[in-house]
Amino acid sequence: MNSRIWLSSPHMGGNELKYIHEAFDTNWIAPLGPNVTGFEDDLKQFLNTQKEVGALASGTAAIHLGLILAGVTAGDEVICQSMTFSASANPILYQGATPVFIDSEPETWNMCPNHLEAAIKDRIAKGKKPKAIIPVHLYGMPAKIDEIVAIANKYEIAVIEDAAESLGSTYKGKNCGTFGEYAALSFNGNKIITTSGGGAIVCNDEAAKKKAIFLATQARDDAPHYQHSEIGYNYRMSNIVAGIGRGQMEVLDKHISLRRDMQVLYKNIFKDVNGVTVFEEPNDNYFSNHWLSCITVDEKIAGFSREDLRLALWEDNIESRPLWKPMHLQPIFEKYAYYGTNVSENLFNNGLCLPSGSNLTTQEKERITQVIAAFLA
Ligand SMILES: Cc1ncc(COP(=O)(O)O)c(C=O)c1O
Numbered sequence: 001m002n003s004r005i006w007l008s009s010p011h012m013g014g015n016e017l018k019y020i021h022e023a024f025d026t027n028w029i030a031p032l033g034p035n036v037t038g039f040e041d042d043l044k045q046f047l048n049t050q051k052e053v054g055a056l057a058s059g060t061a062a063i064h065l066g067l068i069l070a071g072v073t074a075g076d077e078v079i080c081q082s083m084t085f086s087a088s089a090n091p092i093l094y095q096g097a098t099p100v101f102i103d104s105e106p107e108t109w110n111m112c113p114n115h116l117e118a119a120i121k122d123r124i125a126k127g128k129k130p131k132a133i134i135p136v137h138l139y140g141m142p143a144k145i146d147e148i149v150a151i152a153n154k155y156e157i158a159v160i161e162d163a164a165e166s167l168g169s170t171y172k173g174k175n176c177g178t179f180g181e182y183a184a185l186s187f188n189g190n191k192i193i194t195t196s197g198g199g200a201i202v203c204n205d206e207a208a209k210k211k212a213i214f215l216a217t218q219a220r221d222d223a224p225h226y227q228h229s230e231i232g233y234n235y236r237m238s239n240i241v242a243g244i245g246r247g248q249m250e251v252l253d254k255h256i257s258l259r260r261d262m263q264v265l266y267k268n269i270f271k272d273v274n275g276v277t278v279f280e281e282p283n284d285n286y287f288s289n290h291w292l293s294c295i296t297v298d299e300k301i302a303g304f305s306r307e308d309l310r311l312a313l314w315e316d317n318i319e320s321r322p323l324w325k326p327m328h329l330q331p332i333f334e335k336y337a338y339y340g341t342n343v344s345e346n347l348f349n350n351g352l353c354l355p356s357g358s359n360l361t362t363q364e365k366e367r368i369t370q371v372i373a374a375f376l377a
Contacts, residue, residue, distance in 0.1 A: 005318040005368065008190040008292060011255060011359035016247030023239050033239035035246055042249040043185070043200055046168075049178045051202050052209035055237035055245070056216055059164040059186030059199035064091035065212050065235065066160035066182030066201060067132060072097050076131040077123055081111040081143075081162070082326040083344035084136040088162045089327050092134075100130060101328040103340020107282040109323075109347055110143030111135040112340060117151050119339035124155075132158045137166035137176045138324070139279065139353070140192070140259075140291035145171050145179045160184070164199070167192055168256040168289040177202050182212075192255050192291050192358070193248035195241045256289045258358035263290040265365060266354055269372055270295060275302025279351075292353045294323060299350070304375075306352040312375040313354075318368060323351030 019035055028034060036055050043053045056062050072078055074096030080089045082101035092099045102119055105112035116133065123130050133152050135143045145161070152159045161180030163169075169176040177183040183202040187195040203209040214220075219232030237245075263278065270276040279294040281287065297306040306322065313320045325348050328338035355368055 002317045002367070005355050005360070005364050006357060007319045007321055007353060007355055008357050009359065010189050010194045010196070011251075011357060013247050013251030013254075015250055016244045019243030019246040020240055023243050028239045030238050030240070032236070033242075035239045035242035036237055039237075039242040039245040039249070040200070042246060046249065046252065047175045047178055047202065049175065049202070051178055051204055052206055054201045054203065054209045054212045054216065055242055056199045056201055056235045057237055058197060058235075059162075059184045059188065060087040060091060061216065061233065061235035062182075062184035062186075062199045062201040063088065063134065063160060063162060064094055065215055065233070066180075066184060067091055067095050067097070068215060069182060069203075069208060069211060070132045070158035070160060072131045077128050078132045078134065079116065079119060079130045079157075080134040080327065081136045081138075082328045082338065082340065083109060083324060083347060084138060084162065084327065085164070085324055086327065086330065086332075087164070088134055088136055089333060097131070099327070099333060099336045101326070101333065101336060101338045101340075103326075103338070103342075104344040104347065105144065106343055108141045108143055108286065109138055109279070109344075110141065111148055112343070113144050113147040113151060115339045116148060119337075120151065120155050120157070122339070123337075129155065130157055132160050134160050134162055135180075136162040136164075137169055139294055140166045140169045140289040141279065141281070142166065142169050142171035142176050142286050142288065145176070149179055158182070163202075164188075165191065165291045166289060168252060170287040172285050182208075187245060187248070192259060192289055193245070193252050195237070195245040195248065198237050198241050198245065200237075255358040259290045259293075259356055260288075262354075262356045262360065263288075263293040265369070266293045266295065269369055273302065273376060275299070290356065292356045294351055294353050296347065296351045306350055309372070309375060310352055313368075313371060316367070316371045318355060318371060320355065321353045323347050323353060
């Protein structure tokens with residue numbers, strides 16, 4: 001059996017252990033320390049922003065804290081992109097709030113601004129103005145974020161930007177993760193850089209970051225004894241984990257370029273294949289990190305389905321995965337309101353994510369190319 005080729009696996013840069021050793025040498029094992037602040041500074045610099053970054057245990061924690069800081073409480077409604085990973089939506093339920101799902105537009109596959117505004121108007125007409133909006137930059141592709149933010153501003157609703165998959169992507173030259181009142185980054189094992197598991201919240205200013213970190217460290221009031229006036233969480237990133245992040249920041253630009261090369265590889269592989277479309281930026285305003293390279297297959301034209309291709313790759317031990325199943329079709333979320341048509345549903349039915357790791361070797365890329373060529377023949 002050939003060795004497994006993964007969709008997206010961790011890719012260490014080399015210096016991660018140096019930062020971890022420094023933490024051991026100085027006994028900065030837990031909870032905080034120079035790697036945490038160093039990693040936060042690196043991220044802030046990379047994002048080229050005046051905003052503040054707080055390192056957390058996960059991207060999910062960042063979305064949860066964003067909702068809390070935006071004032072979302074039980075009974076509120078929160079608008080969320082339907083086509084996403086469940087972690088965008090789960091924290092809405094952690095807060096006892098109610099999700100309202102929005103379809104994608106076909107250009108970026110992210111939250112459709114038209115359906116968003118229609119939903120806001122309808123929710124207001126029904127008696128409740130949504131408390132927050134969670135757009136996502138799925139697979140690294142920037143959403144139509146200026147339109148989404150303009151609508152959010154018009155109705156004075158907070159945007160919590162899910163940039164878990166889009167570190168290094170930009171819209172009109174501005175980094176994903178710097179558009180919302182709060183934004184979430186993820187350093188989960190499959191992301192463009194990983195800390196083995198981790199995330200970060202991007203906040204507008206120091207005061208907001210301070211509040212986020214306060215909540216992330218068990219909401220301890222300023223007292224010599226343990227005193228609590230609010231519910232706290234254990235969401236902070238450790239100094240060891242942040243050491244991995246510091247090493248990964250040294251290779252982030254390289255990872256972005258290698259992931260983008262994978263998308264070019266697939267454009268070449270499928271360039272003469274009718275019915276297969278490789279996902280790409282709609283125009284020069286968009287720069288995707290191409291965290292995952294994706295295709296859609298029109299079965300009627302191509303003569304095969306995305307599932308046929310997925311199974312052919314799997315036969316050779318190559319992992320691919322259908323595009324994320326929209327939240328409004330998930331058993332846990334299907335009872336909630338949904339605004340849209342069937343754009344995200346069609347993407348789910350016809351789309352496939354292909355191996356996209358920055359660590360794929362020349363031989364692995366050749367194997368992928370050959371297996372697809374044999375399948376197409
Ligand atoms: C779109 C999206 N949102 C949120 C998350 C959650 O991030 P984490 O796994 O770091 O909690 C992920 C990844 O897992 C994601 O892909």
